[in-house]
Amino acid sequence: MDKEGKSALSLDKKAVKIGLLVGVVLFAAILVYGVSGIINSHEPAPSQLSLMVPVSINDVYPLFMCPCCGKPLDPESPCCGLAKERIDYISALSDSGISNEEIVLTTVKKYGINLLIDESLKDEVRKELGRRAPADRPKISIEPALHDFGNVSFAAGAVSTTMTIKNNGGSDLVINELDSSCGCTSATISKDGVEGPVFGMKMHGKNPVDWSINIKPGETAQLNIYYDPTVHPDLRGPVTRSVSIFSNDPIEFKKEVRIEVNQVD
Numbered sequence: 001m002d003k004e005g006k007s008a009l010s011l012d013k014k015a016v017k018i019g020l021l022v023g024v025v026l027f028a029a030i031l032v033y034g035v036s037g038i039i040n041s042h043e044p045a046p047s048q049l050s051l052m053v054p055v056s057i058n059d060v061y062p063l064f065m066c067p068c069c070g071k072p073l074d075p076e077s078p079c080c081g082l083a084k085e086r087i088d089y090i091s092a093l094s095d096s097g098i099s100n101e102e103i104v105l106t107t108v109k110k111y112g113i114n115l116l117i118d119e120s121l122k123d124e125v126r127k128e129l130g131r132r133a134p135a136d137r138p139k140i141s142i143e144p145a146l147h148d149f150g151n152v153s154f155a156a157g158a159v160s161t162t163m164t165i166k167n168n169g170g171s172d173l174v175i176n177e178l179d180s181s182c183g184c185t186s187a188t189i190s191k192d193g194v195e196g197p198v199f200g201m202k203m204h205g206k207n208p209v210d211w212s213i214n215i216k217p218g219e220t221a222q223l224n225i226y227y228d229p230t231v232h233p234d235l236r237g238p239v240t241r242s243v244s245i246f247s248n249d250p251i252e253f254k255k256e257v258r259i260e261v262n263q264v265d
Contacts, residue, residue: 057094060103061087064115072117082203086111105129112244112254126251133250136170138215140249142223148260149227155265158228163257165189165223167215169249175221176212177202177246184231185241185259189213191221229263238262 062072066083075091078084089110093103108116108125116122147161167173178187178199186200197208215221225243229235238260245255 057090057100057103060094060100061090063104063117063121064090064107064111065117067111067115086115109253112256114254114256129251134171137251138167138171138173138217138247138249139169140173140175140245140247140252140255141166141168142245142255142257144257146258146260147225150262151264152227152229152261153264154229154233157230158226160224160226161259163223163225165215165221165245167217167219170217172217173215173247173249174212175215175245175247177207179207179244179246181242181244182231184228185243186226186228187243188224188226189221190224191215195224223257225257225259227259227261229261232263235263236265 058075061075064073064086065071066073066079066086068082069079071079071083073083073087073090075087078087086107090103090107093106094100098106104116104121105125105128108129113122113125116125143164143166145163147163149159149161152159165175175189178189179202180186180200183201183204186198188198189196191213196213197211199207213221223243223245227241239262240258240260242256242258245257247253247255249255
């Protein structure tokens with residue numbers, strides 16, 4: 001073979017090697033990209049809540065209300081001890097360096113979604129919590145969510161009603177706390193014929209601790225609510241009281257039910 005033939009053959013071999021190398025590189029890139037796409041497809045999509053959250057922390061406080069008077073939280077002039085507690089909590093979250101979006105979500109998880117004033121923001125928060133929740137999450141439902149006792153006589157004493165708690169989710173529902181809005185109202189949970197401890201108003205400091213009840217998917221339990229008119233001997237007329245049920249449902253972690261009473265002699 002002459003020199004020109006050998007040179008051409010050498011060039012052909014080099015071209016083959018370069019072609020193989022380029023093919024390997026392209027294959028590796030496609031493989032990495034594909035795996036990355038698969039992994040990223042299981043990561044949560046970017047949050048849709050951020051558009052509704054103010055840029056400044058000073059605008060975050062008034063998104064929430066004081067639970068006793070319903071006024072927007074004002075760090076410059078807290079209306080009561082409960083308002084100051086929530087303001088301090090939000091301030092501590094801000095000092096930790098997390099985003100305002102996470103501050104809103106974390107505060108909601110701590111104190112409940114009903115502390116938010118704006119209904120559209122409540123809807124956005126529920127959507128965001130649902131987006132982050134596992135598909136087989138526990139799902140709490142309580143029926144009915146409202147009971148009207150009608151006229152309740154001070155002389156006749158305490159009255160009670162029962163509501164049904166059901167786990168409509170795919171994993172165990174764990175309830176670990178109850179709370180009422182007033183000392184006149186208390187609640188217990190019964191399951192399999194056994195009634196649990198009595199919970200009243202948490203801020204009175206007498207509620208049970210280290211208690212929980214497990215409700216499997218599809219199972220039910222009974223929420224027992226008691227109203228005692230003798231706690232307010234001078235009260236006459238209509239009142240509304242609420243009971244909060246705290247659980248591991250990642251969306252409805254603080255579920256509220258209400259009773260209505262018209263207290264008479």
